[in-house]
Every structure is written in structure tokens, then in C-alpha cells.
Amino acid sequence: MSAQMVGAVAASAGQLVLVVGGAPLLVGVMRQVRATAEGRAGAGIGQPWRDLRKLLGKEAIRPEGSSWVFTAAPLVLLASTLVIAAVAPFLSTISPADGAADLFAVVALLMLGTVSLALAGLDTGTAFGGMGASREMTIAALSEPTILLAVFALSARVGSSNLADIVAGTLTSPARILSPASLLAAIAFAVVIIAETGRLPVDNPATHLELTMIHEAMVLEYAGRDLAAVELAAAMRLTVLLGLGANLFLPWGIATSVEPLALLVALVALVVKVGVLGAGLAVFEVFIAKWRLFRVPELLAASFLFGLLAVSVSFFLA
């Protein structure tokens, strides 16, 4: 095994640990920012971790009559997100599993997690589970094509759908960041992040009100360590998507080699970028209300249009 390979595996393991450890902290930071902006004291940024520890100590109660689908869903969700966290270019553009860091593979993995959770929601046979699953699939069906289109606009000029290649390509010619294609794609991608991770105005992560909840309705039947897995995976998906957005559109700081120093710089840069993006998202959420479910397709159609414009603009405006 060459030194290059060892370094790449170390980088990959590093970003895995960073995402797993940092995801609940990111959620904590976002809640704290929101609480501060609203004039509340807030629970501190460590609260999501404390919640997870509490949940892990509890028994996982499963509803009567639910099948293995219900049991497996949190694991599938967690595992698919872990794979993305390991292969996507967060710290270094050199990855031991380069082939898996493909745009289509990453979107498919995201979809796998969404579908497994929706199936689990249906499996319980309760009204809430089915309702949450149907809403989640409506949103997923509209937002997945947008994610593909938005990143496709960036990959068209690199000539590869490999995420690491896209990031490296943007890094070598930073002028591209101010091109209309990447600005439009950035808007589309931001909307998709909001829709995929169930943030305002699409879904309210802090509610248990029957009319408004989407993600919460699906996971209502989970308890104990199953719930901990779902919560951790949800936080990780947010972190992974924000990290992808940060590195695709603002790739500065990411290591193009596997030198320890470059990796350390990349780590700090990633934490800062994701932290700032998350805090920005939290501040944005303070000022808006949740939209009616029927207006959500409008928002997603707009973001699809931005993605499509980004692709066509990247062809006609060179």
C-alpha cells in the first residue's frame, strides 16, 4: 500500500469521524442560533448529543405487527448516509473509493435512505406514517431531479460526473464560480437542501403538529436506539448536503493532496464553511413561516427551473 493510498484512507476516515461527530453539533449550533435570534436562551450546542445519548440508553420499542422493513429502515438510512460521508470530497479530492463518489451514486444513496424511511412509515400501518410517507415521496420525487440537474450544470464543463473531479475543476479555474451557470445551480441546490433535509419553509423540524409535519410523521413510531439512529442520520444528511454544497460552489481550502497539513487546513475550512452555511440557514428560518404543502411544488418547480437554466446557460453562455 503506497503512502498516497494510506493518506487517502486516512482522509476518508477523517471525514467520516468529522461528519458523525459534527452532525449533531451542527444541529445544536443551528438551534442555538435560532434561539438567540428569537430572544430565547436555547439549550446549548451539545443538546442534540445529550438527546442521542439518552435515546441510546433506552429500549427500542417496535409497534405490534410491524415487519423487518421497520427494523431495517434506520440502519439502511444510517448506512447509506455513512457511505456518502466517507466517499464524497469533503476533505480531499483524492479518495480511496473514487468510483463511488459519482454524482449519480450519491443521489441514489440519498434516495435509498429516503425510500427506506418512507417504507418504514407505511409499514407501521398508522395514519401518520402513511401521510408522512406520501408527503415525503411527493417532495423527494420533485427534488431529486433538481439535485441531479444542478450538479449536472457543474459537471458538464468538467466533462465528468465524478464529484471530486468537479471540485478539483472548480478549484483550478475559480473564475467559474461567478458564472451564471454556477450561480443558478447554487440557488437550485440551496432549495433542494432545504427540501431534502426537511427545513423551513418546506417542513418544520421542530413541530409535532399533524397538519405540518412530514419527516416527523414518518418517524413517529420509532423509539430508543432506533430513534437515535434516525435522528443521527437526519443530522448527518443535513451536514453531508451542506458540505457538498460548500465544496461544489466554494471549494477553497479543500486538499488536493493527502499531506497532513493540507488535510488539517481542509478540516478547518470545512468546519467553518458548513458552520457558516448552517448558521445562515438558521437565521433565514427565523424570518420565514412554513408554507402550505400545496405551495411546496411551486418552490421545487422554481428550483428545477433554475437547475435547467443552469444547464442550458452552461451551454449557451459557454
Next chain:
Amino acid sequence: MTEAVFVQLLDLICGGVLLTAVLSLWRRELAAIVRLLVAQGILLALLAALLGAREHSTELYVAAAGVLVLKAIVLPAVLRRVLRDSGEAREAEPLVNVTTSLLAAALLTLLAYGISRPLVLLAPSATTRALPVGLAVVLLGFFVLVTRRRALSQVIGFLLLDNGITTTAFLATAGVPLVVELGVSLDVLLVVLVLQVLAARMRLTFGRTDLDELRELRD
């Protein structure tokens, strides 16, 4: 100014023009759409100024100043006045719902790209390659014209259409002669003023500016 910087600025401005046109399909409040028109007017003036800086032409600078005054100050002011007087015209009330019109906008943009390909191939350069943006804005303006009910929304469609034509003219020929530009601008101003009077009359007669009410006149 180097070629690379010029191309980058040109692409950015054209992207901005397209973005403002699309966003005006998305927003419902007329006041927000008028703000988008102001932004688009400023972008058009920047486009003219950018081309002027490249060609070292005073005429284009004058055209840029004219565009700025007319499209970013005078016309939006007229629109705001109509909006304030009418009071009721808060919503754009499209005949086609917003989601469908956004998808239609996507198709229209692709169509603009398709039909302008032969034109671009005639003389490929950075400015002509941006031509589809101008055509797309023209088509989006048409779309707004045919799918909106209120008189004021239709004026906005008309202005989008005109902005698209101006963009196309600047990109295709580096600006039409100043006399023609002045004539067109005056025409647009007159049309908007006439439409303003028309909207005021409609409101006096029907109490609102829904164009469907005009059916009554035929009987």
C-alpha cells in the same frame, strides 16, 4: 479590459437578465415584480455600458444612460403610481398556475436556445452566444402577456418583451443606431402611458382592471 473579464461580465449580466425575467413569473405581488423590472433595467444599462467600454463608443454610453433613466426609473415609477392608485392589484392572478408557468418558462428557454442556434453559428462570438438569453426574455414576456388577467400585469409582460428585444439588439448588433433606440424608447414610454390611462378608465368603469370584464363592451 481583457477578453476573459469581458466575457465573464457579459455572461453574468445576461444570466442576471434571464434570472429577473424568470423570477417575475414566480412572484405574485405586483410590487415585487416592479422591483424585478428595476433590477432588469439596471442590468440592461450595465450591458450597454459594458459594450460601450469595449467598443469605445460614446453613443453606447448615451444609450446606457437612456436605458437606465427610462427602464429603471421612469417606467417603474409610472407602474408604481398605477399600483398605488388601484390599491386592489396586489396579486398577479395568472390564468396558468405558477408551477406550470415555471415549467413553461423552462421549455421557452430551451426553445430560444434551439431557434437561435443558426443565428449564433453565423458569427460565433461571446456576444452572439448570449443571444438565446434575449430571445428567451422575449418569449417569457409573450408568455406573461397571454397568461395574465390584470391590465397592469400585461403591461409588465409588455415591458419584459421590450427588455428582451433591447437585450437581443445590444447583443446582436452592439446597439442599434441612437436615433432608432430613442424612437423605440419613446414608443415604449407612450404605450405604457396610454395603458396607464386605459387602466385608470377601466377601474373607473368596472372598479377593477380585470381584462375579462371587457367582454361586456362587445354586446
